[in-house]
Amino acid sequence: MVAALALLASCGGKPDSASQAAATTPRNVTLTQAQLQHIRLYTVAASSYRKTVEASGVVDFDNDQATSVLAPFSGPVSRLLVEPGQKVARGQALALVDSPDFSTAVSTYGKALATARTARRVADADKDLVQHNGVSQREEQQAQTDAANAEADRDAAAQALASLGLDPKAIGAIQPGRPAARAQGAIRAPIAGTVVEKLISPGQLLQAGTTPAFTVANLSQVWVMAQVATSDLPSISVGDPAEVETGVGPNTLTGVVTNVAGLVNPDTRAVLTRVSVANPGEVLKKQMYVRVRISARQASTGLLVPVSAILRDDENLAFVYVAQADGSFARRHVTLGDRSGDQYVIPAGLQAGDRVVVDGGLFVQFMQSQ
Structure with missing residues (x-):
């Protein structure tokens, strides 16, 4: 009797691992012909792809193509000419500044212009006189040197005005002996673009080369x-x-x-x-x-399946449904590799020639749970 009970106890112990696996492995799903009309299969094959x-x-x-515009001269802002969001051309005036630096530069140019004209007239006169022995050759050469130096000073003064934002037409209008207009300098756009920031206001005192005034991009x-x-x-x-997706619109x-x-x-x-x-x-x-999605230019080879074929189980493991020889569908876990567009590379879990469900997988999963 004791031996019989022991034998029964041994037979009624824990189930073996094969029985446990059979109990936990989902059964295959067989669909009717009508249900199969809503299923689309994809045959797995080795393909060339580019990783995304x-x-x-x-x-x-x-x-x-963007720059911070610094004030080129010192002084208070007298007028703003643009607003953020406004498109501007290269060289367009953005603001006017009452600047003593600008006034000094205009005065310096006027003086240099007058000196250069006088020196050139003297040099031209001495060139004529030296031919009639009116002046010595040394005096004529000195006059030519003085004229060249004066013209170089004039050009440097003109360049200084240009660097302060004065256009060539306005520089050409400056004449020695004429009263200078109000000494207003213009802060100009160094590039064409859009005013994206306005950092100054009327009356603000600017420091040359240090005060950021605008950002143009x-x-x-x-x-x-x-x-x-x-x-x-x-x-x-x-x-x-x-490719760049903003999430705003398609x-x-x-x-x-x-x-x-x-x-x-x-x-x-x-x-x-x-x-x-x-x-x-x-x-x-x-x-x-x-x-951002970046597509590698270097091609690779592997087994690819559409993203729509990938499902997740209760443990968040990826799987697909594979068509069997008897017409049923079996769940098979797969390893996901690189993504290429709307496809995944499958390093493990599938073989070339396998047919996987790419449309209707959720329906098959529902039928399997019944």
Whole structure:
């Protein structure tokens, strides 16, 4: 009797591992012909692909086409001529300044102009006189030297006015002996673009070369600074095409990688990657957060399946449904590799020739749970 009980106890112990696996493995799903009409299959095959790296990014000005405009002279602001958001041409006046520096430069040019004219008249007269022995050759040569020096001083004074923002027409209107107009200097746009910042106000006292007055930027092209993980660095390089999504509207903007930083951010452990993006309609604004997809130009080969084929189980593990020889569908876990557009590379879990469900997978999963 004792031996019989012991035998029964041994037979009624814990189930073996094979029984446990059979109990936890989902059964295959068989669908009717009507249900199969809503299922689309994809045959897995080795394909060439280009890895897509996704990253977050922040919009910035194209610093090659944006500049901070400093006051070229000192003095109080008398009038503002533009507002933020206004488009300006190169050389356009942005503000007027009552500047003693400007007044001094105008006066210096007027004096240099008068001196140069007088010196040239003397030099021309001595050139004629030396031919009639009216002056010595040494005196004539000295007169020519004095005239050349005076003209050099005149040109330098004119260049000083130009550097202060005075246009050539206004410089040409300055004549010695004439009363000077009100000494107002103009702060001018050094490039064509949009006024994105106005940093001064009427009456504000400016310091030459130190007071920032405006920021002008060409917004038709911007930079997107993407944070790329170090593990993705081998897959990208300068010249790779990129797409930028703003999350506002359906439009996707295209760009190209123009720089990959040589340093890793110690806080994020990511590498700053610059993408130059055309900005039609000026949709992208500075400091806007965007999503960036960079497509590697170097091609690789692997087994790819559409993203729509990938499902997740209760443990968040990726799986697909594979068509079986008997017409049923079996769940198979897969390892996800690189993403290329709307496809995933599958390093493990599938073989070439497998047919996976790409449309209707959620329905198959529902039927399997019944």
